Amino acid sequence: MKNSMSRIALIMVLAIGMILPGVAQEPVVSQELPDQLVLDLQSAIDYAITYNKSLQNARLEVERSRRSIWEAIAQGLPQVDGSVDYMSYFNYQMEFNFGAPDFAFTEQDYLDAANATLANPIFASVTPQDLLNHQAGNYMDGVLQSMVPPTTILLSDQSTAKLQLSQMIFSGQYIVGVQTAKLAQLISEQNYEYNELNIKESVISAYYLVLITGESLDILERNVANLEETLEQTRMMFKSGMAEQTDVDQLRITVNQISDARNALERNLELNYNMLRFQLGIxxxxxxxxxxxLEMLFTQMQAESALEIPFAMESNVTYQMLQTQEEISKKMVGLEQWNYAPTIAGFYNYNAKILTSGFDMNPNHLVGLNMSVPIFSSGMRKARVDQTKIDYNMAQTNKSILEDQLTLQEKQFKYNLASSLENFYTQQENREVAQRVYDSYRRKFEQxxxxxxxxxxxxxxxxxxxTNFINAIMQVMNAKLQLDKLMNTL
Known part of the structure; x- marks a missing residue:
């Protein structure tokens, strides 16, 4: 008995040891933050993919879906459960009394029974005296039996260690459930890819915004420096009688206004840096x-060539997710249809009896099969199948709607890019003309x-x-960014 308990305990320890490693989670990615990060655009994207906190949660969601697949698979694998129980009957004695019952037939009962027996042709040779002799013998046996003392069984304490092994043999729902779990993992991976695409877009947009703001700030700083130089020259001209006080005051006002705009832009630049830090997870x-x-990135993105690239709808992440959702809806129809099929399972029980009573009818080994067959559900199963078919049709319709939307988005984004490029070339020419005009007026003012x-x-x-030129650059870059996101080429 001690050996049996040792075997049971060993099995339980091994089972727990197999389960516990699956409980642990992968650690969340952490980083040693330096005092300074030097990043080009691609390294900023890579850094955000690694350390962005939203993406860390998305990666954990993918890992959880992988564990759910094993959960679905494990339902069809052998299941082993162990238990130990103890029961006390407080020395209760079960009594079995084999004496005659407190019951007596009437004289009329005996007379009717004798007449019925003698009337049967089979007992034609039996006399009434024979029946009396037989009745006397039976009566004597009953008297002797009543003299026997009652039999008692002492129900002592009981303790049993049980080990149960169960195995699913056939279940259509199990097969479809595993396939559905794999599709659920696929959609979680696609959701991660979708989140990653959004993070890339946010990082690129924030990176562009910092460069655009920095470029605008450089323009204002150069302009302030030029105006301050002109203001100083105008003061000297005023002292020599070649300019009026109004000229000095007018330039002073202009310098102050542009300086205020520069200071506001400096604060805005820091805000944009903070937006980029947030996307990077620092x-x-x-x-x-x-x-x-900004100039290098604008040249490298080759905005004009993007207008000629055809749109492959299958590469769009949102479309991929709806395709997977459609497939899941189709699998759900099969899952509900399998509710009509039987489920077969086998089991084996082993009972190690540690403490037993004098009345124990439980065997040590028990094996069996169980088959569950659905017969009638008042239309409930059919209603569920019909609902999943409707969900499948809705998923197909949603995919068709998305196809139309993506086609329109592609045309709209290419239209926006083409328009922004036209505006860029116009503003580029306007900036060159305005620069020449300003330089000309500055020379004339000095003279x-x-x-x-x-x-x-x-x-x-x-x-x-x-400002218009910088905005035009930003519009081109944002239009190209939207088109790249649509085509999943970020």
């Missing part, structure tokens, strides 16, 4: 150094051939042209 105190220039109002107006026009 703290706000980490210094970022971006090595790619006394133009007023400070003319110079201020030319400077404002130049700044407007620079």
């Amino acid at each position: 703290e706000a105190n980490v210094d970022l150094v971006l090595t790619d220039s 006394g051939m133009a007023t400070s109002l003319d110079l201020t107006q030319a400077n404002n026009n130049y700044l407007d042209a620079e």
Whole structure:
């Protein structure tokens, strides 16, 4: 008995040891944050994919879906359960009394029974005296039996260690369930890819925004430096009688206004840096150094060539997710249809009896089969099948709607890119013209051939042209970014 308990305990320990490793989760990616990060655009994207906190949750979701597949598979594999129980009957004695019952036949009962027996042709040779002799013998046996003392069984304490092995033999729902779990893993991986695509878009957009803001700030700083130089020259001209106080005041106002705009843009630049830090998954105190220039990125993206690339709808992540959802809906129809099929399972029980009573009828070994057959459900199973078919039809319709939407988006995004390119070339020419006009008015003002109002107006026009040019660059880059996301080429 001790050997049996040892075997049971060993099996339980091994089972627990097999289960526990599956409970552990993969650790969340962590990083040693430096004081400064030097990043080009691609390294910024790679860093965000590794350390962005939203993507870390998406990776955990993928891992959870992988574990759910094993959960579905394990339902059809051998299941082993162990238990140990103890029961006490408090020395209860079960009594079996084999004496005559407290019951007596009447004289009429005996007379009717004798007449019925003698009337039967089979007992034609039996006399009434024979029946009396037989009745006397039976009566004597009953008297002797009543003299026997009652039999008792002492129900002592019981303890049993049980080991149960069960195995599914056939289940259509199990087969479809495993296939559905694999599709669920696929859709979680596609969801991760979708989240990753959004993070890439956010990082690229934030990176562009920092460069655009930095470029605008450089333009204002150069403009302020030029105007301050002009202001100093105008003061000297005023002292020598070649300019008026109004010219000095007008330039002073312009310098102050542009300086205020520069200070506001500096704060906006830091805000944009913080947006990029958030997408990268780093703290706000980490210094970022971006090595790619706006001009280089604008040249490398080859916006014009993107207009000629055909759209492959199957590469779009959203379309892939709806395709998988459609397949899952189709599998759900099969899953409900398998509810009409029987389920067969086998089992084996082993009972190790540690403490037994005097009345024990439980065997040590028990094996059996169980088959569950659905017969009638008042139409419930059919209703479930019909619902899943409707869900499948809706999934097909949703995919068709998305196909139309993606086709329209492709045309719209290419239209936006083409329009933004046209606007870019227009604003590029306007900036060059405004630069020449400003330089001309500045020379004329220094020679006394133009007023400070003319110079201020030319400077404002130049700044407007620079702002429009920077905005045009941003529009082209954003339009190209939207098209790349649609085609899943980020």
